[in-house]
Amino acid sequence: MFLLDSDYKTFNDKPYVRLILKNGTKKEVFYKDFEPYIWAVCDEREIDSKIRVIEDITTEVQNKSLKVKACTIEDRYLYGNKVKAIKIIFNHPSDVPNLRKEIENVTDIYEYDIPFARRFLIDKDILPATEYNFNLSEEGEFSIVNDFQIINKKKISVRPLAFDIEVYCKSKPDAQRDPIIMIGISTNDLDRVFTYKKVTADYIEVVDNETLMVKKFLDFLQDYNPDIIYTYNGDTFDFPYIYERAKKLKISHPILNDMRFDKRGINDSSKIPGMVHIDLYPLSRKLLSLNKYTLENVYLNFLGKEKSKIYLLEMDKFWEEGTQDGLLAIAQYNKEDAIAAKEIGEAIGPLEIELSRIVGQNIFDISRMASSNMVEYLLMKRAFEEKTIVPNKPKGSEYLERSSTSYEGGFVLEPKKGLREHIAVFDFRSLYPSIIIAHNIDPNTIGCDCCDNTSPEGVNFCLNKKGFIPEILKEIIQRRVEIKNKLKSTSDKTEKTIYQSQQWALKILANSFYGYMGYPRSRWYSKEAASSIASWGREYIHKAIKIAEDMGLNVLYGDTDSLFVGLGSEDMEKSKEYRDKVNSTLPDFMELEFQGYYRRGFFVSKKRYALIDKENNISTKGLEVVRRDWAEIAKKTQEAVLKTILEGKGPEKAAEIVIKTTEELIEGRIPVEDLVIYTQLTMPLASYKQIGPHVIVAKHMLERGEVVGAGSIISFVVRNGDGMVRDRSYDVEEFKKAGYKYDSDYYIDNQVLPAVMRILKGFGYTEENLKFSKHKQMTLGDFF
DNA sequence: TGGAAGCGGGG
DNA sequence: GTGTACGCTTCCA
Numbered sequence: 001m002f003l004l005d006s007d008y009k010t011f012n013d014k015p016y017v018r019l020i021l022k023n024g025t026k027k028e029v030f031y032k033d034f035e036p037y038i039w040a041v042c043d044e045r046e047i048d049s050k051i052r053v054i055e056d057i058t059t060e061v062q063n064k065s066l067k068v069k070a071c072t073i074e075d076r077y078l079y080g081n082k083v084k085a086i087k088i089i090f091n092h093p094s095d096v097p098n099l100r101k102e103i104e105n106v107t108d109i110y111e112y113d114i115p116f117a118r119r120f121l122i123d124k125d126i127l128p129a130t131e132y133n134f135n136l137s138e139e140g141e142f143s144i145v146n147d148f149q150i151i152n153k154k155k156i157s158v159r160p161l162a163f164d165i166e167v168y169c170k171s172k173p174d175a176q177r178d179p180i181i182m183i184g185i186s187t188n189d190l191d192r193v194f195t196y197k198k199v200t201a202d203y204i205e206v207v208d209n210e211t212l213m214v215k216k217f218l219d220f221l222q223d224y225n226p227d228i229i230y231t232y233n234g235d236t237f238d239f240p241y242i243y244e245r246a247k248k249l250k251i252s253h254p255i256l257n258d259m260r261f262d263k264r265g266i267n268d269s270s271k272i273p274g275m276v277h278i279d280l281y282p283l284s285r286k287l288l289s290l291n292k293y294t295l296e297n298v299y300l301n302f303l304g305k306e307k308s309k310i311y312l313l314e315m316d317k318f319w320e321e322g323t324q325d326g327l328l329a330i331a332q333y334n335k336e337d338a339i340a341a342k343e344i345g346e347a348i349g350p351l352e353i354e355l356s357r358i359v360g361q362n363i364f365d366i367s368r369m370a371s372s373n374m375v376e377y378l379l380m381k382r383a384f385e386e387k388t389i390v391p392n393k394p395k396g397s398e399y400l401e402r403s404s405t406s407y408e409g410g411f412v413l414e415p416k417k418g419l420r421e422h423i424a425v426f427d428f429r430s431l432y433p434s435i436i437i438a439h440n441i442d443p444n445t446i447g448c449d450c451c452d453n454t455s456p457e458g459v460n461f462c463l464n465k466k467g468f469i470p471e472i473l474k475e476i477i478q479r480r481v482e483i484k485n486k487l488k489s490t491s492d493k494t495e496k497t498i499y500q501s502q503q504w505a506l507k508i509l510a511n512s513f514y515g516y517m518g519y520p521r522s523r524w525y526s527k528e529a530a531s532s533i534a535s536w537g538r539e540y541i542h543k544a545i546k547i548a549e550d551m552g553l554n555v556l557y558g559d560t561d562s563l564f565v566g567l568g569s570e571d572m573e574k575s576k577e578y579r580d581k582v583n584s585t586l587p588d589f590m591e592l593e594f595q596g597y598y599r600r601g602f603f604v605s606k607k608r609y610a611l612i613d614k615e616n617n618i619s620t621k622g623l624e625v626v627r628r629d630w631a632e633i634a635k636k637t638q639e640a641v642l643k644t645i646l647e648g649k650g651p652e653k654a655a656e657i658v659i660k661t662t663e664e665l666i667e668g669r670i671p672v673e674d675l676v677i678y679t680q681l682t683m684p685l686a687s688y689k690q691i692g693p694h695v696i697v698a699k700h701m702l703e704r705g706e707v708v709g710a711g712s713i714i715s716f717v718v719r720n721g722d723g724m725v726r727d728r729s730y731d732v733e734e735f736k737k738a739g740y741k742y743d744s745d746y747y748i749d750n751q752v753l754p755a756v757m758r759i760l761k762g763f764g765y766t767e768e769n770l771k772f773s774k775h776k777q778m779t780l781g782d783f784f
Numbered sequence: 785t786g787g788a789a790g791c792g793g794g795g
Numbered sequence: 796g797t798g799t800a801c802g803c804t805t806c807c808a
Contacts, residue, residue: 007796036797096797113797167795178795237794264800266792281793293793312795370801393798521800627791629805682790690788690807726807754805788807 001027002156003128004227005276005362007117008093015092017120019145020274021134022158022227028274029136029143034120035069036093038100039389040086041078042107050107051086057102066095068103077388078110080444085389110389114380118361122381127360129156129353154498160349161226162186162342163217165238166334168319172713175244179210181319182330183217184338187224193335194220197319199327203335211249214242218253226275228363230345232295232337233281239270269368278352278367280344286371287348287508291624299340303347307336350501351508358505371512372519378509379524382472391523402520407457407531410560411538413545415603417762419645420556422567423611424575425595426582428540430477430507431561432514434590435536437474442467443517443526455532456539469524473513480506537561544582544592551578557603562595564609570597600646604762612646625755628678628713633670634751637661641756651763655770658756663772665744665752672717675742676732677751680713693718693729701731718746725750 001023008017009030017031042050051071059066069089076085088103090096093116100112114122121128131153135146163185169178182195193204194213207213221229231238239259246256255272262269271277284290284298299305310318310333318326356363359374360381366374383390394402428434435441439453440463448462455461480503487499516522518530541558548555553574554566567574575594582592601611608622623642625635637658644654664670679694685702688695694714701708708714717735719728720743728743735742753767760770 038797090797093797100797111797115796115798117796119797165795169795171795173795180795231794233794235793241794262796264798266801279793285792295793315795627804629790680790688789692789692807694790724807786808788805790805791803792801 001134002131003126003362004158005274005364006121006128007273008120010092013092015116017117018273022156026225026227026274027143029134029145031120031124031145034116034124036090036096036116036119038088038090038096038103038112039076039110040088040103040107041076041083041110041389042086044084047073047084047086053106054086054088054103057099057106059098059102061098066091066098068095068099075387077386079391083389110392113393114390118365118377121360121362122377122384125360125381125385128356128362130357131156155494156353158227158349158353159225160188160228160230160342160345161221161224162230162338162345163221163234163238164232164334164337164341165241166315166330167241168316170316172711173241175241176248180214180242180245181210182334183213184331184334185217185220186335186338186342187226191335191339192220193331195327195331197322197327199324199331201328201331204331210245211251214246214249214251215253217242218246218251218255221272221275222253222255228345228349229272229275229277230341230349231277231279232298232341232344233279234277235270235279235282236268239277240268243270267368269364271364276363276367278345278349278363280341280348283348283352283367284344287351291620292626295337295340295344298344303343305340305343307340308333350497351504354498354501354505355508358509371508372516372522375509375512375516376523378472379469382468386468388468393521393523394525399520402525402527405527407518407527407534408538409534411541411558412560412606413555413558415557415564415605415609415762416554416566417603417605417764419600419602419648419651419763420566421600422570423556423598423601424565424567424578425598425611426544426563426565426579427593427595428544428561429591429593430510431537431540431590432533433473433477433510434587435533435540436513437470437477438587438589439463439532439536440465440467440470441517441529441533442469443524443529444468445470446526446528456535457528457532459528459532461532469513469517473510476506476510480510540586540590543585547582547585548578551581553578556601557609559607563592564601564603570599572597600648602645602759602762604759608758608762610642610646610759618642618646623758625758630755631677631747631751632674633661633665633747634755636674637752638755638759641759645759645763651760651765654756654763655760655765658752658760658770659772661752662744662748662770665747666772668741668744670742670747672732672736672742675717675747676715677717678713678715681708681710684710691726693726696726697729697731700734718743720744 001021003019004022005020008015017034019029021027021029054068055071069091072087074085074087076083096112103109131151132148133151134148136143137146165180166182167173167178168181182193184193191203194216196207196209196213198206207216240261243259258272260271284293288302290297290301299307310329315330318330352363352367356366359366359378361377380390440461445462445465445467446459448460451463453461453463483499483503490496514533517526544563545555548565556566557564579592579594598611598613603609610620610623612618625638640657641654645651681698685698693716697714697716698708715732716729717732718725719730719740721728
């Protein structure tokens with residue numbers, strides 16, 4: 001049996017930890033005797049009197065009087081020192097925030113903000129997604145956990161389901177108005193699409209109306225009872241939409257009662273207890289480095305697969321017309337989206353499971369946690385084992401102070417601009433983790449007189465004192481080495497997937513320790529540690545650059561732990577020679593790795609470059625404009641420029657494209673559709689202090705009786721004339737109806753040129769020589 | 785120049 | 796839920 005998910009429930013004012021266990025089937029069980037607690041530390045001579053004060057604290061909440069349950073004295077460590085700590089035990093987790101303020105007036109407190117169910121996993125040393133023997137007994141209608149033992153088995157089996165909905169809408173989907181037209185499902189057993197207009201295919205099930213379709217889906221979910229639900233953006237779209245729509249349609253269903261929505265600013269989440277919802281959109285953003293995170297793009301770039309496309313307008317039309325072909329096109333698209341989500345889930349899900357097993361927190365939480373947060377839970381688990389009290393998160397003022405003090409990060413070499421051929425890319429393997437271990441960098445090892453271990457920043461770290469963080473990191477690195485060896489020696493496909501995910505999980509964690517110590521919200525924050533790590537890193541990359549230059553190699557660019565070297569030809573021997581030479585000078589634990597060869601590329605400025613490999617795969621960094629607040633003409637022109645240069649046709653050819661576009665703009669030949677800029681109103685109109693074009697346009701639309709407000713996406717075009725841009729902006733309909741002419745200067749100077757200049761700046765072009773001019777005779781010489 | 789505001793994915 | 800939250804870029808004032 002393994003733990004799939006956990007939380008807690010209250011019965012008769014007492015908290016019970018609820019565990020969802022899986023063993024072929026799912027079982028809900030409870031743990032009775034876990035008590036919420038926090039730590040208090042004060043001068044040892046005052047312990048008894050402080051305890052008496054704490055035990056007397058009473059507070060009223062909703063006519064109920066709250067008191068702490070009990071206090072005990074325990075031996076603990078705090079910041080490396082042995083202390084007698086007061087363990088303050090509470091009756092219920094919600095008593096902690098209610099009594100906390102008053103206790104804080106009496107003495108310093110710790111570990112007051114660790115959620116109850118998470119605390120349970122830490123203290124009881126239960127790893128989710130890991131096989132255990134749970135000894136259960138029945139008490140009335142409840143299953144109670146008596147005890148448990150871990151079984152060392154690496155394989156668990158989970159039952160996934162992915163789904164996706166399609167909505168019929170004219171603008172932004174609104175659950176009060178716009179119906180769901182199809183729901184697609186993909187599992188290991190079947191792929192299915194539910195809809196309610198007549199269309200025939202073996203995977204489609206047609207019901208009478210939307211209400212029955214939604215019910216059918218909810219029934220399916222309940223009957224299939226998946227362990228994991230994969231969606232793409234289900235946190236903020238599919239789940240809330242189904243919920244709202246079901247409410248509107250007056251559907252009642254047990255699944256709806258179980259759904260929970262957690263709105264936390266940017267981090268919304270949707271969940272059904274017992275079914276772990278993994279939203280692949282935020283995960284893809286976290287794990288993959290792409291310049292666009294549409295399902296289509298992730299599917300293509302991560303799995304190398306394509307799926308059928310459909311335009312929103314097309315979908316509306318197909319649904320309205322209701323022809324077999326049209327409906328089939330929507331259904332096919334819907335099905336393939338669900339399949340894509342499932343396949344991406346199968347590639348990423350195992351990683352989340354491994355992270356969950358290593359960090360010791362629920363898969364659901366892990367899939368939504370930033371990696372620095374995972375590091376923190378890992379450290380907290382270890383701290384508990386070592387009887388160490390966890391440091392507090394910074395309070396508001398301290399957080400602000402930490403945020404405002406910056407330190408020098410990695411070294412970034414100013415790139416050699418222009419087009420280059422034969423580029424070898426090298427990376428230091430785990431540069432920062434290696435430094436942390438080698439130099440024993442930890443908030444508690446800072447400052448000693450006994451060791452010769454001072455960072456270029458001037459901070460000394462003791463090598464004789466045990467460093468909590470480097471110890472844990474060392475174990476992670478060692479585990480990863482072992483797993484990579486196992487990976488090499490197995491040919492079993494399932495084992496390979498597991499090892500692959502395990503080593504990926506360990507790599508993510510190892511690489512997050514540096515960021516963790518420099519992250520202002522960390523419990524184990526240390527600016528000295530983080531800045532020292534970075535300073536040692538700079539030293540290593542400088543040495544590697546020096547070696548390249550001594551070998552006569554052309555270092556084109558470098559950033560923190562990577563180097564881009566011009567080889568002059570496709571000289572793999574030279575590349576190897578360089579790598580080996582650097583490695584012979586590095587300490588054992590560190591290694592420069594050859595990452596790849598690119599036949600062509602260019603560097604514009606720090607963090608901005610593009611490369612093309614032998615298979616014509618283009619990778620870019622910091623260049624592309626793919627956001628909706630850029631007009632199509634800017635995106636199109638930029639893409640053409642990028643391709644032209646990387647294909648080796650020369651920047652002159654790219655410049656010609658730009659000049660031609662500006663000419664077409666001036667002559668009014670660009671269709672209005674390519675000039676639309678989309679901007680969302682994020683607040684009520686009255687709240688705006690800075691009035692942008694979209695705000696004015698929205699006001700006009702409102703005056704005309706159109707429904708716009710917070711959340712509306714305003715599309716506008718800029719008209720020619722003088723004055724502020726915002727006073728010349730109109731929504732597309734009005735712009736067309738009035739027969740306005742667009743402002744070519746605006747589109748040239750604020751859209752096309754900034755987009756292409758990101759690239760062409762590196763080739764010596766200025767805005768001026770990319771604009772079409774009737775009077776100017778262009779020659780190559782003008783450009784340089 | 786600082787700070788306000790928008791972006792992202794989904795249909 | 797013992798948790799109040801991103802990281803960057805662009806433009807207005």
